[in-house]
Amino acid sequence: MTGSTEDYAPHPLIGGRTAALRALTAWRGSAPGAARVIVVTGGSGSGRSRLLTGFLMLCEPEFRKQLPLDEMDPSTVPPELPAPAVPAPDGLTAAQVLWLLADHYELNATSIEAVYAELAALGEPVTVVVPDVDRAGPVRTAGEPARLVREVLSPLAATETVRLLVEVPRPLAAELAQGLPAGAVQIIDLDEPEWADSEGLVRHAQAALNPEFGAPELPFTMDPAARLALGAAIGRRAGTSPLVVQLAVNCILMAPEGFDPADERFLPTSVGEALDLHARRLGTDSQTLRLLLAPLALAEADGIPVHLWARLASAVAGQDMSQAIAGGLLLAGPFVQPEEQDTDPAEGEQGEGGRTLLRLLHPAIGDEIRAGLPNVAAAQTQIAMALLEAVPEQDWSKADPYVRDHIAGHTLEAGLLPQLLTDPALFVHADPVPLRAAIEAVPPEELGAPARTYLRTAPLLTRTQAPTMLRAALLETAFVEDGLPEYAEAIHQRLGLELPWQTLWSLPVPGISAVTVGSLPRPDGPATPVAVMVVPAGTPGARPAGAPGEESGAAVLVHGLVRPDPLGDVDPEQVLRPSEEERAAAPLGLSRGADYLRVWERADQEVVAALISDAPFTAADLSPDGILLLATERGAKALRIRGAGAGIAS
Incomplete structure (x- = not known):
């Protein structure tokens, strides 16, 4: 039973769900006996997102003014209160969702643990609504929804000052509720009879068939009796799934020719049946339709560019699908949603105005398509190979943004990502957010040295939102630090980028407290540029600091400034430091803060080079000829600064 009443107007978006709305309203108003944590779940396509969207309309003070509240069942209208926090997780990591929440409440926390502590310490309960948990994460197969439940939502649910409403897939609902005291949590499963909404499904179908709401004028849509009868049949056949209702209506209206509204055999009872019946009614085998949609079912982010659709469908099918796609609008149309996306010339995207992406109408369609593939990993392998072939001249700077930024997600599901992570050009040009998420999903022991360097550097890449040039600079330095000079050299030689510096060397000596540049006179030639570093006593190759016999706890290490040559036999007293006049006459100057140079x-x-670090700078000096010597808690490095172009290094 839905608990609906004929005397009240239905919610204009939801059209029903009275029992669920009553439970959510009781939660929002902290009614006696209402649970503190509500978990909305159900099968994919059961209407979870639509329910929360409609309920949030009632919780937003300005939006609720547009709703017919006086005509609605009072038990489904929550009291007017300040809007709840709604950290939407679509495309975000678990940590990003938590920091959205911290920003909403203006917390001063600097660690994840401190966020929960500060929330618990607030003077009054906080209300948090987290919809669309299944859409969390920048990479579809990296397991971010489960991580969000474990690392963020479960701790929030356990915080007694937090009133939490979340919408999660059924496999995660029990995990989220586990461990909470009896009465503290209520699970609303929209597929269960208590919460199902058969009347709402019928109204949904009847409204979607009505020309007043955009349906085409057809005999069975213009005739009220025929429209109501067909809507009732669609709703009855759809069971508990609003998505099946939507697909049934889409299929009918996309290709109404020959449709008999009295023949219920072509009204689906599931997403799979919607695919199969639509293909059969159009005289095509269902497998063709499923192969056309397979690239969209395996897609990342917001969908694939329309110009790649035929290439990827052909790769999955193992045959040319371009003809099927050319005439496939009627076939695929009910299940596909185009989206216009602006191009970004700053990131190398070509064209004016924008481009068209294609995605499936609902993730449940993707679930159905993937379940029917003989081998998902093999299909992703074929897609990954097709994406690689689509890179012009194998130059990642010229690659389509989808190929460049999301090939890692495809190769991850194919089990081939480690093999892809050997090209520094991909590291430089790909969006670091999805690339980092994909690499983090690979067991560390399967990653090669370049990928481990990228993963170590990725937090700076994502935190600074560094564009291509800055990513290249960060990675060039990181490769030198990790003993991969060939990759650093490849960035300089192959990518055609004028980086603001070249990293000359890196020395992993911890505890450096001071550095200075200088020169070592030579009787038989020009002076040798050197780096002088104050290091902890006992550092290999260093000489004790201070007068003989004194224990200062420090030592001095002398190192070549241009070439990474240790000069342990050199007396630091022989080193000549630049004079103040020489420094003042140098073409470059240096300024330093706690976390920047x-x-x-x-x-x-x-400014020709701006440097930041994930570890505080402990010392820095700049030679008159433009070699920057700097130290962090991890060690020292030398960078030859070039005369133009800003950059970042760590």
Whole structure:
């Protein structure tokens, strides 16, 4: 039973769900006996997202003014309160969702643990609504929804000052409720009879068939009796799934020719039947339709560019599908949603105005398509190979943004991602958010050295939202630090980028407290540029600091400045430091803060290199000829600064 009443107007978006709305309203108003945590779940396509969207319309003070509240069942209208926090997880990591929540409540927390502590310490309960948990994560197969439940939602649910409403897939609902005291949590499963909404499904179908709401004028849509009868049949056949209702209506209206509204055999009872019956009614085998939709079912992010559809469908099918796609609008149309996306010339995207992406109408369609594939990993392998072939001249700077940014997601599900992670050009040009998420999903022991370097550097790439040039600079330095000079050299030689510096060397000596540049006179030639570093006593190759016999706890290490040559036999007293006059006459100047360094042209004050680090800078010095010597808690490195172009290094 739905608990609906004929005397009240239904919710204009939901059209029913009275029992569920009553439970949510009781939760929102902290009614006696209402659970503190509500978990809305159900099968994919059961209307979870629509229910929460409709309920949030009632919780938003300005939006609720547009609703006919006086005509609705009072038990389904929550009291007017400040809007709840709604950290939408679509495309985000678990940590990002938590920090959205921290920002909403203006917390001062600097760690994940502190967020929960500060929420618990707030003077009054906080209300949090988290919809669309199944859409969390920048990579579809990286398991972010489960991580969001374990690392964020479960701790929130256990915080007694948090009133939590979440919408999760059924496999995660029990995990979220586990461990909470009796009465603290209520699970609303929209497929269960208590919460199902057969009347709402019928109204949904009847409204979707009505020309007043956009349906085409057809005999069975213009005739009220025929329309109501067909809507009732669609709703009855759909069981508990609003998605099946939507697909049934889409299929009928997309190709109404020959449709007999009195013949219920072509009205689906599931997503799979909607696919099969639509193909049969159009005289095509269902497998063709499923192969056309397979690339969309395996797609990442917001969908695939329309110009790649035929290429990828052909790759999965193992045959040319371009003809099927050329005439396949009627066939695939009910299940596909196009989306216009603006291009970004700053990231190398070509064209004016934008481009068209294609995605499935609902994730449940993707679930059905993937379940019917003989081997998902094999299909993803074929897609990955087709995407690689689509890279012009194997130059990642010219690749389509979808190929460049999401090939990692496809190769992850294919089990081939480690093999892809050997090209520094991909590291430089790909969006670091999905690439990082994909790499983090691979067991560390399966990653090669370049991928481990990328993963170590990725937090800076994502935190700074660094564009291509800055990503290249960060990675060039990181490769040198990790003993991969050939990858650093490849960034300089192959990518055609004028980086603001070249990393000359890196020395993994912890505990450096001071550095200075200098020169070591030579009787038989020009002076040798050197780096002088104050290091902890006992550091290999270093000389004790201070007078003989004194124990200062520090030592001095002398190292070549241009070439990574240890000069342990050199007396630091022999090193000549640049004079103040030499420094003042140098073309470049250096300024330093706790977490940044800037090198600038003295002539025009233009910053030519800006450096940040995930570890605080402990010391820095700049030679008159433009070699920057810097130290963090992990060690020291030397960078030859070039005269133009800003950058970041760690």
